[in-house]
Amino acid sequence: MSAAEPAGPWHLALVGNPNSGKTALFNALTGSRQKVANYPGVTVERKSGVFQTPGGRSVHLLDLPGTYSLRARSPDEQVTRDAVLGHLAGETAPDMLLCVADATNLRIALRLVLELKRVGRPLMLALNMIDIAKKRGFEFDLDRLSAELGVPVVTSTAVRRGGIEALVARMDTLIADPPVAPGEQAWAPPSSAELRATQREADRILAAAVKVPGRPDTLTGRLDSVLLHPVFGIVILLAVLFVMFQAVFTWATPVMDLIKAGFEALGAQVQARLPEGLLQSFIQNGVIAGVGSVIVFLPQIVILFFFILMLEDLGYLARAAFLMDRIMGGAGLHGRAFIPLLSSFACAIPGIMATRVIDNRRDRLTTILVAPLMTCSARIPVYVLIISAFIPDQQVLGWISLQGLVMFGLYAVGIASALLVSFVAKRLFWRDHPTEPFMLELPDYKLPQPKSILIGLYTKAMMFLKRAGTTIFSMMVLIWFLASFPRPPEGATEPDINYSLASIIGHALEPLTAPIGFDWHINVALVPGMAAREVAVAALGTVYAIEGGTEAAEKIGATLAQNWSLATALALLAWYIFAPQCASTLAVIRRETGSWRWMAVSFGYMLALAYLAALVTYNVARMLGAG
Amino acid sequence: MADVFPDVQACVDLQASVSPLPLGAARRGFCGRIDAIAVNGHAVGLSAGELESRLLELGFVEGARVEILHEGSFGRDPIAVRVNDATIALRRREAMAILVS
Numbered sequence: 001m002s003a004a005e006p007a008g009p010w011h012l013a014l015v016g017n018p019n020s021g022k023t024a025l026f027n028a029l030t031g032s033r034q035k036v037a038n039y040p041g042v043t044v045e046r047k048s049g050v051f052q053t054p055g056g057r058s059v060h061l062l063d064l065p066g067t068y069s070l071r072a073r074s075p076d077e078q079v080t081r082d083a084v085l086g087h088l089a090g091e092t093a094p095d096m097l098l099c100v101a102d103a104t105n106l107r108i109a110l111r112l113v114l115e116l117k118r119v120g121r122p123l124m125l126a127l128n129m130i131d132i133a134k135k136r137g138f139e140f141d142l143d144r145l146s147a148e149l150g151v152p153v154v155t156s157t158a159v160r161r162g163g164i165e166a167l168v169a170r171m172d173t174l175i176a177d178p179p180v181a182p183g184e185q186a187w188a189p190p191s192s193a194e195l196r197a198t199q200r201e202a203d204r205i206l207a208a209a210v211k212v213p214g215r216p217d218t219l220t221g222r223l224d225s226v227l228l229h230p231v232f233g234i235v236i237l238l239a240v241l242f243v244m245f246q247a248v249f250t251w252a253t254p255v256m257d258l259i260k261a262g263f264e265a266l267g268a269q270v271q272a273r274l275p276e277g278l279l280q281s282f283i284q285n286g287v288i289a290g291v292g293s294v295i296v297f298l299p300q301i302v303i304l305f306f307f308i309l310m311l312e313d314l315g316y317l318a319r320a321a322f323l324m325d326r327i328m329g330g331a332g333l334h335g336r337a338f339i340p341l342l343s344s345f346a347c348a349i350p351g352i353m354a355t356r357v358i359d360n361r362r363d364r365l366t367t368i369l370v371a372p373l374m375t376c377s378a379r380i381p382v383y384v385l386i387i388s389a390f391i392p393d394q395q396v397l398g399w400i401s402l403q404g405l406v407m408f409g410l411y412a413v414g415i416a417s418a419l420l421v422s423f424v425a426k427r428l429f430w431r432d433h434p435t436e437p438f439m440l441e442l443p444d445y446k447l448p449q450p451k452s453i454l455i456g457l458y459t460k461a462m463m464f465l466k467r468a469g470t471t472i473f474s475m476m477v478l479i480w481f482l483a484s485f486p487r488p489p490e491g492a493t494e495p496d497i498n499y500s501l502a503s504i505i506g507h508a509l510e511p512l513t514a515p516i517g518f519d520w521h522i523n524v525a526l527v528p529g530m531a532a533r534e535v536a537v538a539a540l541g542t543v544y545a546i547e548g549g550t551e552a553a554e555k556i557g558a559t560l561a562q563n564w565s566l567a568t569a570l571a572l573l574a575w576y577i578f579a580p581q582c583a584s585t586l587a588v589i590r591r592e593t594g595s596w597r598w599m600a601v602s603f604g605y606m607l608a609l610a611y612l613a614a615l616v617t618y619n620v621a622r623m624l625g626a627g
Numbered sequence: 628m629a630d631v632f633p634d635v636q637a638c639v640d641l642q643a644s645v646s647p648l649p650l651g652a653a654r655r656g657f658c659g660r661i662d663a664i665a666v667n668g669h670a671v672g673l674s675a676g677e678l679e680s681r682l683l684e685l686g687f688v689e690g691a692r693v694e695i696l697h698e699g700s701f702g703r704d705p706i707a708v709r710v711n712d713a714t715i716a717l718r719r720r721e722a723m724a725i726l727v728s
Contacts, residue, residue, distance in 0.1 A: 068684040073677075105713050108686050192664075192676060195683040203688075203711075212712060221696075228707060230700040322716045326701040329718075437673060437721045439685060442707055442714040 009050070009060040010175050011092050013083055015116060016100035017109050018066035019315075019443035021128040023047075024158035025100055026063040027452050029168070036459045045356070046079075055172035062094065068108060070115055071189050075361050084119055085187065096122040096174065103133035103140070103155070104217070104444065106210060110202035111195075113149055120185040122178055123151045126167055130155040132446075137213035145209035152179055159449045220315075220444040227319055237323050240316075241342055244307045248346040252299035259299070263292030278487070286480035291473060297349050297584070301464050302457055304343050304350040309456045313448035318440055325438050331419040332426030333370075334363040335438060341367065341418065344374035348585045352592055353464065360436045362429075366422050368592060369602055372585050373418040373578065375411045378533040382576055383410055385537050389557035390569040406573075413577050417609065479583065483528050497539070502527035516575070516614035517568035517622075530583050533576070567621035574617040578610035650693060650708065651723035658694045659727040661687060666724040678724060686710045687725055 016022040026034070030049025037046045047063040064083050065076035072081040079088065086093030099116055101109030106127075113125055127133070127140065146153040154170050157163030190198065206212075227233055267284040274280040311317045317339070325335030333341075336358045344351030351371045358364040391403050481501070488499040497503060506523035513523055521540070529536030540556055560569070580586065580603045590599040647662055664682055666675040673681070687693075687710060696714060697707035705718045 069680075071680065071684075073681075107711050108684070108713060111684070111686075190680075192679045192683060195680055196688055199683060199686065199688040200690075203690075224697060224707075228697040230698065234700050318716070322697075322705060322707060323700065325705050325716075325718070326699050437678065437681070437718060438705055439681060439715065439717045439721065441685070442716050 009058045010171075011060045011062070011095045012098055012171075013062045013064055013094035013096075014098050014100055015064050015080060015084060015112070016066060016128075017068055017102070017105075017112060017441075019105075019441055020066065020100045020102045020109065021158055022066060022100040023063060024449060024452050025126065025128055025156060025164070026061065027455050028158040028164050030061055032455065032458075034455075034459075036463060051168070053168055053172045053175065055175070057172065057175050059171060059175075060092075062091070068112065069190070069195075070119075070187060074359055076359060084116070084121070085185065086121075094121065096124060096178070099123060099125050099151075100128050101125060102443075103127040103130045104136060104138060106206055107199075107202060110149070110206055111199045113151065114198045114202055115187070115190065117150065118185075118187040120187075122174070124170070124174065124179070125149065125151055125153045127153060127155045128158060129446075131157045131160060131163070136217060139211035141209045145205065148205040148209055159452075217444045223445055224319070224442075227316070228322065233319075233323050237320055240311070240320075241339075244304070244342075247307065248300050248304050248343065248350075252303050252346075255299040256296050259296050260292065263288055263295075266292075278484075281484055282480065285484070286477050289480075295465070297347060298461060298464065300346050301350045301353065302461055304346065304354065305457055305460045306453065308339060308354055309453050310448050313446065313452060315443045315445045318442050321438075321440060322442065329438065331422050333367060333419075333422050334358050334360065334436065335440075337363065337367040341371060341374055344371040344376060347376050347378065348372040348374070348582070349464075349588050352585070352588050353460070355592065363436060365593060365598060366425050366430075368589055368598070369425055369605070370418040370422045372580065372582070372589075372602065372606065373414050373421065375414040375577070376533070376582075378582065379410075379576055381537050382533060383407060383573065385540075385557055386560070386569050386573055389561045390564075390566055410573060410577055417578070421605070421609075479528055479530055497524060497528075515618070516611060517565065517571045517618040518575075518614075519568075521563070522568075522572065526579075533579075533582055565622075566626040567618050570621050570626070571614040571618035574613040575610045578606050578613055580606035580610070647726055647728040649723040650695075650725040650727045651706075651719040651721070653695055653727065654703075655695050655698045655706075657727075658692075661689050661691045661693060662726045662728050663689060664724060665726055678721060682721070682724065685715050686713055687715075693725070693727055 014022050014026055026047065026049065029051045031051075033051065034047060034049035045065075049061050049063075050058055051061060052058055062083065064080040067077045067080045069077075070081045070084060072078040082088040083091055083094070084097060097116055097119070099109070099113050101113070113123070116123055125145075127142075130140075133140075140155075142153050142155070152170070152174070154167050156167045227236055267288045270284045270288060271280060274283065308317070311320070317336070320338060321335030323335075324338040328335050328337055337355070340351045340354040340358070342351075343354050348371050351374065352368050355364045355367045355371070358367060387403050387406055391406050394402050396402050396405060482505070483497050483500050483502045485501055486499060488494075488496050492499060503520070503524050505527060506520040509523045510518075510520045513519075518526075525536050525539040528539040537556065540560065564572075586599050586603060589602050590596060593599070650657075650661075653659075664679050664687060666678050691711050692709075694709040695706050696709050699705050703719070705716050706722060707714055707716045708722070
């Protein structure tokens with residue numbers, strides 16, 4: 001629809017620098033009436049919403065990714081450029097652009113305004129966070145600013161009640177009498193000489209219309225002198241991360257237990273009410289267990305994103321990237337990859353979702369590739385089972401527990417291989433692409449707004465449930481199918497799974513897995529283990545016909561100790577460091593990268609590493625007499 | 628903490644005593660103005676023109692006032708630079724293209 005149809009909604013696009021408070025303004029304008037989706041084919045979030053003006057017109061608002069220029073260096077910025085120019089497929093060309101600028105940091109923003117004028121669309125500038133600017137002693141001559149720029153200027157405060165009234169009221173006048181477009185579309189990628197000239201012009205306008213206080217924000221300065229201190233800065237960052245990590249692990253546990261218990265109770269109800277058979281098994285083990293295995297991750301995701309959104313809004317995430325850049329950079333990772341990788345210790349799913357804080361697509365993909373190598377909490381039950389069954393409970397050097405040492409070693413190998421793989425991936429996949437320089441604005445600290453955090457959490461949670469839910473769920477059903485068909489013959493003596501496709505696959509794989517010491521029992525357990533790694537523990541119990549599932553862990557351990565050699569046990573541990581044994585993670589990789597190819601690459605390289613690690617471990621252990 | 632923010636007077640003193648040098652070689656507390664953006668082999672990966680454009684877009688334009696506020700913990704890299712009224716973090720390698728005095 002266009003401006004020529006007066007009854008249709010008015011299309012407004014929000015453009016602005018990163019950290020301009022654009023998203024907060026978007027949230028203030030649209031509230032919960034917003035939709036978050038992906039642009040087709042790219043991993044760029046598309047956020048849109050609707051609001052009503054006092055005059056009763058409905059305005060369609062599109063929040064575009066933050067940018068410093070229309071020169072478009074990343075897929076995010078390409079979306080912004082194409083949407084602004086009206087070239088974006090499937091998107092209505094905006095009737096007007098609303099450029100959002102942080103009133104305390106106008107210099108770079110005014111250059112963007114001057115660049116946007118060349119697009120030839122009606123344009124308005126919103127000086128956002130005007131309350132903070134005035135408090136800090138900024139003085140604005142709005143008429144002069146508007147006259148010099150040649151565009152209407154309004155002030156706004158996204159976070160205060162009434163802070164956007166002036167903006168919304170102005171919208172009505174502009175809809176009734178649209179501002180004349182500054183001219184024809186004349187935008188072309190600016191040369192460096194043009195960039196210099198526009199910045200000089202922006203500096204001139206800024207000097208003429210805005211009185212800037214002599215000193216920078218003293219609170220930010222004082223906080224940074226501690227938070228960016230070469231020693232204390234790192235210590236505080238580690239402390240923040242420790243608290244976050246603890247919270248994801250411990251706060252989530254009671255809720256996760258509750259969800260698990262809820263779904264188990266539901267499954268038990270089904271078992272009690274439905275006649276035994278295929279339908280019962282499908283609903284109980286396929287549908288309910290499948291849905292449950294997805295929803296159980298939700299508490300961890302919500303807690304993790306609570307921290308990430310708080311730290312992001314506070315302005316600390318950029319500082320964390322600054323502090324960690326040197327360490328991460330050595331392995332070819334971006335400073336911002338630190339938090340997603342750390343989150344992956346809890347679970348790779350929230351970790352992979354958190355890679356959205358990395359702007360550059362290639363840096364993001366590298367991080368997604370290595371995130372599953374961080375030892376997630378679902379591996380712990382498997383590690384614990386095998387370690388306690390095979391590693392003697394004794395002390396090394398008098399005080400170090402051998403079992404603990406093995407556990408630590410498994411974590412360490414995971415971290416080391418993640419750094420190594422990213423180092424290799426950078427050179428293998430992105431050989432022809434330049435390394436992104438680390439250049440990042442460190443915004444002034446701001447108190448996070450509860451409303452923005454809540455909206456952010458809600459959209460992240462819905463995104464996870466909707467997108468991952470569908471794929472994860474279908475994989476769960478597939479795995480159930482493999483473990484249940486064909487049905488055991490009449491008078492079968494062995495567990496059902498031993499007659500299923502999973503068992504056929506397990507037997508078929510035996511020649512392949514013999515060199516790494518896995519017999520068909522292990523292979524069979526690995527199939528349902530695809531659903532979630534810890535399921536392999538219960539599955540091992542099932543194939544060895546032990547009643548009681550995970551609760552019987554000790555019994556399973558004893559059985560394993562009788563059936564396996566130490567070399568096999570060690571090989572399985574080595575396998576699990578790398579094994580791509582989690583359908584949910586693969587589903588999220590597929591969703592977040594928007595491509596089957598990257599999912600296949602992840603699966604393939606991890607499978608290869610797992611096999612190699614198990615092969616080396618098994619044979620070295622046998623040579624040392626553990627066969 | 629006081630030394631983190633050299634006051635205006637300290638800045639002027641430093642400025643008078645320092646001859647033109649790349650920002651990437653300057654230490655914390657350095658204050659000065661940008662003389663030129665000159666990308667000569669500093670653009671590892673990016674083309675020279677691309678690095679120049681990115682620096683310009685972040686406000687590193689001739690005449691702008693710069694001050695190094697913070698240095699990273701390892702190898703004093705990256706650096707946090709005050710450019711007029713914004714703070715930008717970048718690596719020293721890229722900052723070598725910014726000539727200051």
